[in-house]
Amino acid sequence: MDTLAVWAQDFIGVFNQGGAVLLSLMGGILPTLVVLLTAVNALIRLIGPEKIESLGVKAAQPGIQWYPVRYMVLPFLAVFFFTNPMAYTVGRFLPERQKPAFYDAAVSFVHPILGIFPHANPGELFVWAGISSGIAALGFDLGPLAIRYLLVGLVVIFIRGIVTEFITKVMMARKGNA
Amino acid sequence: MDAINKLLVTIGRSVGGVVGTLYQAGRDAVETTIRNVIPFMAFISFIIGLILATGIGDKIANAISGSASSLGGLLLVSVVCAIPVLSPLLGPGAVIAQIVGTLLGVEIGKGTIPAQYALPALFAINPQVGCDFIPVGLALGEAEPETVEVGVPAVLFSRLVTGPLAVVIAYFASFGLYNN
Numbered sequence: 628m629d630t631l632a633v634w635a636q637d638f639i640g641v642f643n644q645g646g647a648v649l650l651s652l653m654g655g656i657l658p659t660l661v662v663l664l665t666a667v668n669a670l671i672r673l674i675g676p677e678k679i680e681s682l683g684v685k686a687a688q689p690g691i692q693w694y695p696v697r698y699m700v701l702p703f704l705a706v707f708f709f710t711n712p713m714a715y716t717v718g719r720f721l722p723e724r725q726k727p728a729f730y731d732a733a734v735s736f737v738h739p740i741l742g743i744f745p746h747a748n749p750g751e752l753f754v755w756a757g758i759s760s761g762i763a764a765l766g767f768d769l770g771p772l773a774i775r776y777l778l779v780g781l782v783v784i785f786i787r788g789i790v791t792e793f794i795t796k797v798m799m800a801r802k803g804n805a
Numbered sequence: 806m807d808a809i810n811k812l813l814v815t816i817g818r819s820v821g822g823v824v825g826t827l828y829q830a831g832r833d834a835v836e837t838t839i840r841n842v843i844p845f846m847a848f849i850s851f852i853i854g855l856i857l858a859t860g861i862g863d864k865i866a867n868a869i870s871g872s873a874s875s876l877g878g879l880l881l882v883s884v885v886c887a888i889p890v891l892s893p894l895l896g897p898g899a900v901i902a903q904i905v906g907t908l909l910g911v912e913i914g915k916g917t918i919p920a921q922y923a924l925p926a927l928f929a930i931n932p933q934v935g936c937d938f939i940p941v942g943l944a945l946g947e948a949e950p951e952t953v954e955v956g957v958p959a960v961l962f963s964r965l966v967t968g969p970l971a972v973v974i975a976y977f978a979s980f981g982l983y984n985n
Contacts, residue, residue, distance in 0.1 A: 637858070645854025652846045660842065664834030665827070672826045712938070718946025727956030730942045731963060734935030738899070738927075746834075750841035751899040753849055754931060757906030758923050761913030765920055767983050775924055779978045783928070783971040791963040798955045 656756065660745055667746040676708040683720030697725065698788025699781050702733040703740075711737040711748040724799060728792035732784040739780020742773025849907050856911055873909055874918045876976050879929040880969050887932035887968035889961040896937030905930045924979035925972050932968025936961060 682704065686697040705714040714737070718729045737748045741755035755776070759769050855861060872878030886895055895901045909926050912918045918926070935942060939957045948956065 641854050641858040642851075643854075644858040645850045645852075648853045648857075649846060649850035652850065653843075657838065657842070657846070661834050661838050664837060665831040668830035668833050669827045672830060673823075712942070712945065715942040715945040716947075718943070718948070721946070723949055723952045726943055726946050726948045726952055727939075727959045730935070730939065730946060730956070731960045734938065734942060738902075738931060738934060749837050750845065751903060752842060753845060753903035754899050754906050755927070757849070757903055757908075757910040758913065758927055759910065760907075761910035761915075761918075762920055762923055762983065764910075764914030765916070765983075767920060771982055772923055775975075775978055775982065776927055779924065779928070779971070779975050782974055783967065786970065787963060787967045790967055791959055794963050795955055795959040798959055802951075802955060 660749065660752075663744075664746045664749065667744065671708050674708075679704050679708055679717065680720060683717050687721045687725065694789060695785060697721070697729065698732040698792075699785045702729065702736050702784055702788075703781065705733055706736045706740055706747050707744060710746065711751070714747075724795055725792055727795045728788045731791040732788040735784045735787050736780055739776050739783075742769070742776045845903070849903070852904065852907060853911060856908070873912070873926055873929075874922055876925070876972075879922070879925050879972050879976070883929040883932045883968045883972045884965070886930070887964040889958070889965065892933035892936035892961060892964060893939075894937070895933040896935060899931075899934065902931045902934070920983035921979050924982060925975040928968075928971040928975045932964050932971065936964065 679701075682696070682701060686693055686701045701717065702714070705717040708714075709717065711734075714733050715730055717733070718726045721729050738751065738754045740747045741752055742759065745752055745755075755773075759772060762772055763769060872882055886892060906927070909918060909923075909930070913920055913923060939960050940953050943953045943956050
């Protein structure tokens with residue numbers, strides 16, 4: 628009987644523990660998230676996402692100075708304004724040979740942006756929030772980690788854009804010869 | 806009189822427009838939260854509860870913290886996640902990345918994994934991001950079928966290089982973070 632009681636205690640203990648975690652999440656990040664989502668949604672509606680499209684046309688130009696625009700600025704703005712998954716539609720302004728690289732850059736940015744702008748991909752918030760909750764539990768500020776995640780993310784998508792554009796070029800050339 | 810009327814109508818319209826936009830924004834925010842965020846919070850809470858209450862956490866900690874608290878271990882994780890056959894399987898909904906992230910977060914909170922590894926870990930668990938979604942993502946960008954044919958392997962192979970590279974960059978970028 629005692630064993631059974633202990634077992635029952637342990638069983639409900641799992642859910643009590645889980646409930647406490649849920650409450651801390653709902654009371655902690657959720658209210659901020661809702662207000663932030665509202666503000667950014669309103670901002671996006673007032674600015675109008677179609678302004679980004681003209682930048683997409685410009686970013687398609689050849690020349691080394693357009694690489695950072697194409698694989699850093701454009702993915703950032705696309706993910707910020709169109710959010711996941713509609714951000715990838717911005718790729719339609721680029722020529723075919725740059726589309727895989729743009730997709731690679733844009734999709735790689737839907738998580739690094741979460742630390743500061745969670746509206747861009749709230750359904751996958753825990754890629755960021757999972758690890759950052761550990762930092763919060765230690766009593767550290769999340770700001771430094773969030774900003775470094777964003778900045779390193781920008782560097783990484785830039786590199787991904789260049790590497791993927793190069794691989795795409797090689798593969799397309801090989802296909803053309805075959 | 807006409808001029809005043811016109812002015813009032815203009816003011817009324819623009820105020821109404823702004824209020825309407827804000828209201829709609831709030832509605833969207835709440836809807837996203839209820840449909841996407843809270844269900845995942847419930848799921849994650851259950852997993853964390855299970856880890857903390859059962860002590861499974863200690864076993865996971867032993868397994869994970871070994872690989873997650875050194876650069877080599879994190880690189881290994883990122884290479885495995887970036888293998889072209891595995892990456893599309895690990896991608897969907899970023900569920901794997903979110904669960905592993907949560908596990909690592911628990912261990913960081915307990916002090917098993919040093920806090921300064923948070924940044925490289927964020928990249929190590931995620932080189933597969935979007936690998937399941939390449940054809941759809943390219944289709945959203947109105948790519949030709951030929952581009953999709955080349956684009957899918959191009960992105961997958963690129964990740965093998967850029968996945969571990971991202972971890973290295975993040976590792977060096979994390980110097981001076983949460984040292985004390």
